[in-house]
Amino acid sequence: MADIDTAALKDNFAAVAAHGGDGVALYFYSYLFLKYPETRDMFPPSMTRQRDRLVGALVRIVTNVDKVGELVPYLEDLGRDHRKFGAVAAHYPAVGEALLATLAHFSGDDWTSELQENWTAAYGVVSGAMSGAAEKVAQDEPAWWDADIINVDRRTFDIAVLKVRTNTVHPYAAGQSFSVEPSTLRPREWRLYTPANAPGGREIELHVRLIDGGPVSTALVRSAAAGDKLRLGPPFGRMKLTQDSDSPLLMIAGSTGWAPMKAMIEQVARDGGRRTHLYFGARSIREIYDRKVLEELSDRYPWLTVVIAVSDDIRWDGPRGMVGDIAAEGEWAGHDVFVCGSPAMVEATIKRLISSGVPEQRIKFEEFGEA
Ligand SMILES: Cc1cc2nc3c(=O)[nH]c(=O)nc-3n(C[C@H](O)[C@H](O)[C@H](O)COP(=O)(O)OP(=O)(O)OC[C@H]3O[C@@H](n4cnc5c(N)ncnc54)[C@H](O)[C@@H]3O)c2cc1C
Numbered sequence: 001m002a003d004i005d006t007a008a009l010k011d012n013f014a015a016v017a018a019h020g021g022d023g024v025a026l027y028f029y030s031y032l033f034l035k036y037p038e039t040r041d042m043f044p045p046s047m048t049r050q051r052d053r054l055v056g057a058l059v060r061i062v063t064n065v066d067k068v069g070e071l072v073p074y075l076e077d078l079g080r081d082h083r084k085f086g087a088v089a090a091h092y093p094a095v096g097e098a099l100l101a102t103l104a105h106f107s108g109d110d111w112t113s114e115l116q117e118n119w120t121a122a123y124g125v126v127s128g129a130m131s132g133a134a135e136k137v138a139q140d141e142p143a144w145w146d147a148d149i150i151n152v153d154r155r156t157f158d159i160a161v162l163k164v165r166t167n168t169v170h171p172y173a174a175g176q177s178f179s180v181e182p183s184t185l186r187p188r189e190w191r192l193y194t195p196a197n198a199p200g201g202r203e204i205e206l207h208v209r210l211i212d213g214g215p216v217s218t219a220l221v222r223s224a225a226a227g228d229k230l231r232l233g234p235p236f237g238r239m240k241l242t243q244d245s246d247s248p249l250l251m252i253a254g255s256t257g258w259a260p261m262k263a264m265i266e267q268v269a270r271d272g273g274r275r276t277h278l279y280f281g282a283r284s285i286r287e288i289y290d291r292k293v294l295e296e297l298s299d300r301y302p303w304l305t306v307v308i309a310v311s312d313d314i315r316w317d318g319p320r321g322m323v324g325d326i327a328a329e330g331e332w333a334g335h336d337v338f339v340c341g342s343p344a345m346v347e348a349t350i351k352r353l354i355s356s357g358v359p360e361q362r363i364k365f366e367e368f369g370e371a
């Protein structure tokens, strides 16, 4: 890895993006679809609104190849996850070729043989990790799991709790996510969601918050109905309970970031219980969309303490403020810590926890959006 100049890759892409703008993704996809038309059907039918979902992410990952040690678990998940698109080993060189053709086109006279070699090497490392991981599971695991929506409970105007039933048991661990394609409503649009119940059964609960202008969350919250078909990708993410740890737990959730915490609390209960503090944060009382369950769990389990914090509603007579600030007032030495919510909430909470003395390596987190 030492001989890949990632700084040069980053500089080159910054110049390409500045010069090419939206044209970069357009060129990439035109090249890919013209030369390899069999790849077109893997992508959403309409690509006008979100053309750079792949290109931006692809470049971000490839230009960080010097951190491949940290990236490997993620790349393995990503490669395994790409099987749901129908991606096979032969597609990786095609995507690499389209990427290099795009970079060369927009670099013009700045394109050099060193850049070409650097990009090729970096792409090779990343695509090798992805396609290797995909190949490893190909014999034992389906590329996706079929599921049906069995109930949609609209809790607020922008949050729905969906019950779905899979055809076979999905192998996620409590706290992990998987991507969901609403095949009936938004074919070939995949987004990550996080089961809110412990694994092992064929019924899965999903908590979905509508993001303004977002196609998949809008479809799931506003239009989904019992009988609609879904496809689910493989398990994704490192946010899960450490198997051999009996350390007490601190969980901090913003809005639907509650979903993985609920799954992990159910798992902890199955495993016999463990001291757990859960902080749930919402902006207003209305947004405490799962209050009944929060209260039931808190009553049922003596090892569980639930604190609900509300930031912007003067009618709330419990703790008021940002959930991360309120949680960070506690004493958390020796705790395994989980944080989940919007990128802004997660970032602010982790900063507060670290500055109050929680060691960074004890914190696992998931951000529901791009950081
Ligand atoms: C690991 C993981 C697990 C997830 N689990 C859940 C879940 O259980 N429930 C859930 O409701 N969402 C979850 N999300 C977010 C989800 O994947 C979608 O991004 C979201 O539903 C919006 O999809 P969309 O198609 O409507 O909009 P998109 O086109 O995907 O997004 C529009 C924009 O909104 C941003 N965005 C997405 N979510 C948020 C957010 N919460 N706060 C601020 N900005 C955001 C995106 O980054 C993007 O810039 C998860 C995301 C990740 C990465």
Ligand code: HEM
Residues within 6 Å of the ligand: 039, 042, 043, 044, 050, 051, 053, 054, 057, 058, 061, 062, 078, 082, 085, 087, 088, 091, 092, 093, 095, 123, 126, 127, 130, 188, 189, 190, 191, 192
């Ligand atoms: C090094 C190689 C690759 C990397 C790093 C990579 C990475 C990514 C990432 C991070 C995403 C976004 C995921 C998300 O939005 O949740 C994505 C989407 C996607 N990738 Fe890849 N990918 C690679 C190769 C491929 C290949 C070879 C194919 C097959 C042709 C492919 C097909 C897709 C498709 C269809 C999408 C969805 C795009 C959309 O929804 O608009 N990718 N990829």
